[in-house]
Amino acid sequence: MQVELVNLTKKFMGVTAVNRINIDIKDGEFVAFLGPSGCGKTTTLLMVAGIYKPTEGDILFDGVRVNHLPPKDRDIGMVFQSYALYPHMSVYQNLVFSLMLKKRPKTEMQAEAQRVADIMGIGHLLDRKPGQLSGGQQQRVALGRALIKKPKLLLFDEPLSNLDARLRISMRSEIKKLQNSLGITSIYVTHDQIEAMTMADRIAVIKNGVLQAYTEPEELHDRPRTLFIAEFIGNPPMNLFDVRLEDSGGKMYANLGEGIKLEIPPSRKPKVEPRGSVKMGIRPQDIIIDNNSDLRTEILLIEPMGRDDLIVCRVGNIEIHFLVDPVLKLKRGDSVGLKFDMEKAQFFDTETEKSLLWQ
Amino acid sequence: MKEKKEATETKKLSTRLEWFWFLFPSLLLIVLFFFLPVIITIFVSGTNMSSSTGFNNWKWIGLDNYKMIAIHPETPKHLWLTVKYVAVTLVFFNVGMALVISLITTHISQGAGFFFRALWLLPRITPTVIYVMMWKFLGANAPYGVINQLFVQPLGFTPQDWVPAASFLFIVLVNGYIGASFGMIIFTSAIEAIPKDIMIASLVDGASFMQRVRYVILPYIKWPLLFVTTYQTLSLMTSFEQILVLTNGEFNTEVWSLWAYHRALNNYWGNFQWGFGNALAAVLVVIGIILGIIYMRYFKFGELVQEPKIET
Numbered sequence: 001m002q003v004e005l006v007n008l009t010k011k012f013m014g015v016t017a018v019n020r021i022n023i024d025i026k027d028g029e030f031v032a033f034l035g036p037s038g039c040g041k042t043t044t045l046l047m048v049a050g051i052y053k054p055t056e057g058d059i060l061f062d063g064v065r066v067n068h069l070p071p072k073d074r075d076i077g078m079v080f081q082s083y084a085l086y087p088h089m090s091v092y093q094n095l096v097f098s099l100m101l102k103k104r105p106k107t108e109m110q111a112e113a114q115r116v117a118d119i120m121g122i123g124h125l126l127d128r129k130p131g132q133l134s135g136g137q138q139q140r141v142a143l144g145r146a147l148i149k150k151p152k153l154l155l156f157d158e159p160l161s162n163l164d165a166r167l168r169i170s171m172r173s174e175i176k177k178l179q180n181s182l183g184i185t186s187i188y189v190t191h192d193q194i195e196a197m198t199m200a201d202r203i204a205v206i207k208n209g210v211l212q213a214y215t216e217p218e219e220l221h222d223r224p225r226t227l228f229i230a231e232f233i234g235n236p237p238m239n240l241f242d243v244r245l246e247d248s249g250g251k252m253y254a255n256l257g258e259g260i261k262l263e264i265p266p267s268r269k270p271k272v273e274p275r276g277s278v279k280m281g282i283r284p285q286d287i288i289i290d291n292n293s294d295l296r297t298e299i300l301l302i303e304p305m306g307r308d309d310l311i312v313c314r315v316g317n318i319e320i321h322f323l324v325d326p327v328l329k330l331k332r333g334d335s336v337g338l339k340f341d342m343e344k345a346q347f348f349d350t351e352t353e354k355s356l357l358w359q
Numbered sequence: 360m361k362e363k364k365e366a367t368e369t370k371k372l373s374t375r376l377e378w379f380w381f382l383f384p385s386l387l388l389i390v391l392f393f394f395l396p397v398i399i400t401i402f403v404s405g406t407n408m409s410s411s412t413g414f415n416n417w418k419w420i421g422l423d424n425y426k427m428i429a430i431h432p433e434t435p436k437h438l439w440l441t442v443k444y445v446a447v448t449l450v451f452f453n454v455g456m457a458l459v460i461s462l463i464t465t466h467i468s469q470g471a472g473f474f475f476r477a478l479w480l481l482p483r484i485t486p487t488v489i490y491v492m493m494w495k496f497l498g499a500n501a502p503y504g505v506i507n508q509l510f511v512q513p514l515g516f517t518p519q520d521w522v523p524a525a526s527f528l529f530i531v532l533v534n535g536y537i538g539a540s541f542g543m544i545i546f547t548s549a550i551e552a553i554p555k556d557i558m559i560a561s562l563v564d565g566a567s568f569m570q571r572v573r574y575v576i577l578p579y580i581k582w583p584l585l586f587v588t589t590y591q592t593l594s595l596m597t598s599f600e601q602i603l604v605l606t607n608g609e610f611n612t613e614v615w616s617l618w619a620y621h622r623a624l625n626n627y628w629g630n631f632q633w634g635f636g637n638a639l640a641a642v643l644v645v646i647g648i649i650l651g652i653i654y655m656r657y658f659k660f661g662e663l664v665q666e667p668k669i670e671t
Binding site for chain 2: 046049050051070071072076077078080081082083084085086087088089097098101102145149157
């Protein structure tokens with residue numbers, strides 16, 4: 001099913017929770033709504049589900065306006081962070097609840113329950129109560145309950161947030177595979193940028209009820225259009241410096257202060273005329289150790305992350321984070337030279353927080 | 360070494376007694392105001408104590424009072440009335456109406472819900488006598504009374520004395536309007552404690568309002584339902600003050616507890632049969648205990664009780 005949100009707005013007693021959001025979702029697409037808590041992503045999802053009525057704007061399913069259609073008539077399945085299984089019903093009863101409400105024959109209910117139980121691998125749990133299941137099993141049942149209706153649209157409200165880290169990773173790929181094979185249009189709400197990046201075809205970044213960007217994961221990561229996106233996407237987070245742009249001898253330099261001056265390659269020259277000082281961003285993986293460099297610093301802190309070590313160091317008042325290979329066996333207090341890969345640098349206007357490179 | 364052993368033993372003793380000090384305050388109240396009165400009631404019910412014997416010339420008469428209850432010509436009348444009164448008030452008001460109000464007021468806007476619930480609390484916070492007087496004015500003798508003046512006469516019907524004419528309805532309404540607010544408060548908080556996601560899930564699954572009530576809300580508030588049903592059955596069985604003020608047991612409204620009160624403490628003939636009255640009260644206690652056990656069995660009380668979360 002194709003979904004379109006047009007100027008969607010929701011106000012709660014005068015407070016705007018969602019502000020004129022425009023999103024179009026293609027049939028079979030997997031879209032993530034990404035943003036910090038309280039940004040309006042769940043409110044948007046609940047409007048799509050029909051729990052909240054939009055204050056302004058339209059929701060279109062396959063081109064038909066559904067603003068006032070009740071949830072049960074929207075052909076949707078929903079999965080929650082809290083699983084929201086009915087605790088007094090067995091797994092089987094939870095699965096077939098929607099069919100039972102429609103008074104479908106018992107044989108059909110059993111067949112359908114068997115079908116989704118096979119997909120989700122929960123056949124052996126049908127007689128148990130939700131309270132007797134682990135978190136991962138409960139989430140499988142919740143997914144099965146959403147799938148049994150053969151929905152045209154699947155809504156996920158932070159479904160993996162209550163699971164432990166390992167399970168989250170395996171469920172992540174499982175949901176992605178399931179969505180791929182069933183081809184059901186899906187909206188996935190999360191505050192976890194890794195989840196959004198790994199699972200979604202396109203990501204809608206939302207902040208304070210406003211859509212910041214709606215694009216592919218690589219695009220968000222490599223060409224962030226606002227400072228917020230640059231800070232929010234990517235792990236570990238991007239380094240941000242206040243810099244002054246200086247021209248000399250036909251070349252452009254970024255002056256970080258503390259005597260650090262970096263040459264900006266032509267490909268990264270700001271396309272918009274900057275006003276005074278700007279923000280420069282560079283990801284920790286784009287700073288490398290180069291002992292021939294003039295930029296020398298002492299290591300303050302080492303955070304081993306397994307594949308990489310995250311190094312924190314300081315030049316004057318400027319703190320720099322970068323990743324190194326653990327085989328270098330660097331220690332606290334070691335002196336190293338740094339080289340910035342300026343082909344990966346980002347520049348943002350300090351006031352508007354918009355990118356000076358990608359407009 | 361020896362000292363250490365003694366210390367651990369004193370510690371053991373104090374932990375063994377800890378539970379006692381936790382229970383002591385409530386234990387004291389239960390013993391003073393429940394067990395002792397019940398024992399006194401049963402003790403007096405075995406005597407012929409009355410105002411004519413006084414406190415000095417009474418005799419043990421064993422189970423004679425109970426035998427008298429069994430063969431008393433008025434027993435079936437009072438018993439049937441009590442069963443009817445408790446059942447009707449409980450089903451239609453103390454549980455039924457309470458459930459309806461809490462379901463409705465939790466599904467409308469918060470402000471309106473709060474307002475209606477506050478209205479329903481008025482009968483409970485009004486002093487009994489004033490509250491019952493208002494009902495008396497409602498149903499006062501023809502041609503007076505709110506019902507006669509505002510409805511019956513303008514519509515061209517013959518005014519009548521409503522309390523005697525519909526005495527059973529009146530005692531049910533008078534008690535029901537007070538009783539409903541108790542369940543209302545308990546049910547409302549229980550319904551509001553149902554996780555929002557569960558409600559959303561049931562909406563997405565396609566449940567209508569009535570289906571949601573039946574399959575989601577009622578199972579969720581099973582424990583408060585048991586509590587209110589049990590508590591209100593017992594309290595209706597033993598409460599009589601509204602009926603006392605409204606009709607004083609006239610017009611066939613003498614429920615069992617009022618009968619006990621009249622026999623033991625306040626009657627026209629002036630002979631207060633303490634022994635017989637206490638036997639009537641003891642019957643209520645026994646019925647109450649039996650009903651309590653039946654309720655707990657029926658609602659599977661044992662399954663509702665959870666294992667303690669902290670081991671001792």
